[in-house]
Amino acid sequence: MNNIIDIDDASGVLVCQAGCVLEVLDQEVGKQGLMMPLDLGAKGSCHIGGNVSTNAGGLRLVRYGNLQGSVLGLEVVKANGEVLDLLSTLRKDNTGYHLKHLFIGSEGTLGIITKVAIQCPTRPKAYNVAFLGLESFDKLLATMKKCKHQLGEILSSCEMIDAKSLDVVTSNTKLKNPIGDHPFYMLIETSGSNSTHDEEKLNSFLDNVMSDGTVLDGTVTSDPSKIKAIWDIRESITGALLYDGYVFKYDISLPTQYFYSLVPAMIERVGKDAVRVCGYGHLGDGNIHLNITVKNYSKEIMNKIEPFIYEYTSKLRGSVSAEHGIGFKKPKYVKYSKSPPAIALMKDIKKLMDANGILNPYKVLP
Amino acid sequence: MNNIIDIDDASGVLVCQAGCVLEVLDQEVGKQGLMMPLDLGAKGSCHIGGNVSTNAGGLRLVRYGNLQGSVLGLEVVKANGEVLDLLSTLRKDNTGYHLKHLFIGSEGTLGIITKVAIQCPTRPKAYNVAFLGLESFDKLLATMKKCKHQLGEILSSCEMIDAKSLDVVTSNTKLKNPIGDHPFYMLIETSGSNSTHDEEKLNSFLDNVMSDGTVLDGTVTSDPSKIKAIWDIRESITGALLYDGYVFKYDISLPTQYFYSLVPAMIERVGKDAVRVCGYGHLGDGNIHLNITVKNYSKEIMNKIEPFIYEYTSKLRGSVSAEHGIGFKKPKYVKYSKSPPAIALMKDIKKLMDANGILNPYKVLP
Missing domain, CATH: 3.30.465.10 (Uridine Diphospho-n-acetylenolpyruvylglucosamine Reductase; domain 3)
Structure with missing residues (x-):
């Protein structure tokens, strides 16, 4: 196979x-x-x-x-x-x-x-990565809009990391923040067929957003080992969170303007019960990974988080499972992102295609 | 609405x-x-x-x-x-x-x-169009591969026109072939966020394919009126074919290496009965528009064309309707591109969603 x-x-x-x-x-x-x-x-x-x-x-x-x-x-x-x-x-x-x-x-x-x-698309010949520091989510959003327009066809990744997500990595691994401390960070990757052109576009974009104060600080590289070091920070967050204790993990899509709003809402909700409430993820796609860490799992905290997080997401017409799917843990939450007629149609299709329910049972369908 | x-x-x-x-x-x-x-x-x-x-x-x-x-x-x-x-x-x-x-x-x-x-993607700031002349379909294919790799992220259209498709336009409209006469023509459009970069990439690609003899002749422009004139040739083919008489029109997808093979096969099949057998279309997507023109419609010619064209396409695992759909004229030809179990599933879904068959009846389903 x-x-x-x-x-x-x-x-x-x-x-x-x-x-x-x-x-x-x-x-x-x-x-x-x-x-x-x-x-x-x-x-x-x-x-x-x-x-x-x-x-x-x-x-x-x-x-x-x-x-x-x-x-x-x-x-x-x-x-x-x-x-x-x-x-x-x-x-x-x-x-x-x-x-x-x-x-x-x-x-x-x-x-x-x-x-x-x-x-399969054409494989790019050149990669560049910029790691930026910003003072607010509004500036992050403004930078994303500008990078979509100015980098256009060479933009290949647009990720965000908040201060607490970066901190869990730098505190628990050997990885270092390549720039100063800021409330928000952004990882922008370009890839294209001509490294000189791509660098020119990226540098011109960075000049623009740094000279007008949208971005406070940043570093840019086309060196593969430095690119890897920056991506390692982004990819180490999930693992590093385990050092805090128990992790409640959520994979949420929200309309872009509300992308980060869930994090302060959750901080207000769980207050001092949590070690950490942090958000990072695919800003360019509107997909945030929200994590709440606690020393030890407790049902009390769980009840503060759920169904609050699903109701919050549902009100904004977000998705309670952006890219991770439903599996056997989340069928009961599908209702927060799918209407009753849509769920009914899902069930009709399941019945049509698998009347005896033998394919991956207990999964997906509520 | x-x-x-x-x-x-x-x-x-x-x-x-x-x-x-x-x-x-x-x-x-x-x-x-x-x-x-x-x-x-x-x-x-x-x-x-x-x-x-x-x-x-x-x-x-x-x-x-x-x-x-x-x-x-x-x-x-x-x-x-x-x-x-x-x-x-x-x-x-x-x-x-x-x-x-x-x-x-x-x-x-x-x-x-x-x-x-x-x-909606970011709107490009710069457009360039190249119109090329080539001596064979093999050279056309080689040029397409090179342009996908060398133009990469800025390639926005890759169209082909054979000599007879171009001829019907230049003979019946005021539009002129901007280059010399060749068996095949290719229209390549780039679009991107930086006109200087795009022109450099396109010129370097053209230098490459013209210096090694893959492309015989060509013109390139970033002037909007000249771009429009070139696109007008491509978009006037369908209308100009009507000057020949009756047009049998087919919208076929084929695996790229067989893209043009249907045209000589059809010429051999209908011989002198046709005024013209020609092909043009979306080379980059493997979608050819095959047209057979005759002075007057006759059932005899129709029987030479069909089901031959569908059987030919089916053998190569092509699609008998690439982008035009099925409507009420083609349900009986769906079988050439869909297996019996797939057609059965289509029917099951139709029954599930529209048991009384009130939605767009007589369409799509065989």
Whole structure:
């Protein structure tokens, strides 16, 4: 189940079995000057079939879009054992219903993905990373807008880290903050086909946002080891939070202007019960990872957090599970992001496709 | 039904009613430095609801991807009159099944789209167009591969026109071929945030493909009126073909290496019965528009063309309707691009969503 079936260097389409590891695929398509359209921390162990089943997002969705756009075809085994050949390698195919989307993000509850055809973008030749310090979320938002407009086609990541998220890394690991202390940090990555052009664009953007005071401080690099050091900070937050004790973790999407509002709301809610309430994540996609750490788990704190966090997100029409999915822990929370008619339709489709409920039971559906 | 509900300049998300005209939307989001992620010849009259229902493709899919990637949310009226609120404005929302995809490209047979939320990319500041002459399809393919790699993030269109498609325009309209006569032509558009950078990249690419003989001849321009003149040639082919008489029109996707093979196969098949057999289209997406013109329609010629063209496409795992959809004329041809289990599932879903068959009857389903 981990064979590459074809890499078409003209169209950029990869066809492979579901058990291929994401990082291995990225290395293989890299030999043809292509890249996988998704990248996530777990790339060294996660399987492409699982990525598609869970509609994985990751660090570069702001540039390469979601899997619903990248996946061209699937082979799927249905609940009745029938093999459904939807393994198109075409970018355009309007012959009837786009059935593959039933299986992207439905976490294996409607069918088991066995093969994947996916569009791979051209692999960039140059990477640059800027790490910036800012005084408020408003300035962060202003910087994001400017970087979307000024960096345009070369912007490949736009992440935010608040002071408490950075602090947990610098306090508990050997990693160091490469700039001064600030309430907010932003990691901007560009990637493109010409390093000189990309550096010019990035430097011109940084001149602009630093000269008008939107950004207080920053560092920029095209040195791979320094780029890695900056990304390591971002990717070490999840692990470092465990040093605080027990971690309540949430993966929330909110309309961009409310992106950070949940953090002060949660601080007010849990007060001194928490060791830390912090937020970081994919600003460019409106996806924040909110974490509340406590010395020891207690039901009392849990009851302060939930359902408050879901109700808060629901009121703003956010998503209570942005990229992590539902699994068996969150079916009862789906109602906060899906209307009753939508949930009813989900159940109808499940019944149609898997009447006996044998596919990944107890998952996703409330 | 033609109101804009919101344009969020931070996230780039447009929310509007289904009756908005594509070109009007593009002008409105343009005021915020954004653009609509699709562009097609009919933009001045087509409605966004129709674009989404038919999963419209168009001229810049090679850059901005398909609507399945761009559409974030929909409001839909179901066959039973229930309003299904799937109007998320979030890029990441993994709370259960991605129901909106049932309605993208199902041509109104599962529900009627009433509102659309769509991700708009940053509007480019600079456009460049190159019009190239080539001696063979192999050279065309080689040039496409090189332009994908060398132009990377700024490539926004990659179209091909064969000699007979160009000839019908120059013979019947006032438009002129801006270069010498060649068997194949290629239209490459770049768009980006910095005109100097884009021109440098494009010129370096052109130097490369002309010095090694891949491309025989070409012209490049950043002058808007000259860009328009080149695009006019491409967009006038469909209309100019009518001067030949009756036009058999096909909209086919094929794996890239077989993109043009259908044209010589069809010439061999219909021989002297046709005035013209020609192909043009979206090389970057593998989508060719094959046209066979005859003085007058005859059933005899029709029988030579069909089902031959569908069988040919099916053997190569192509699509018998790339971007134009099925409607009421093509349901019987769906079988050439969808397997029996896929068609059975389509029918099951139709029955589930519209048991009485009241939504757009006689369409799509075989």
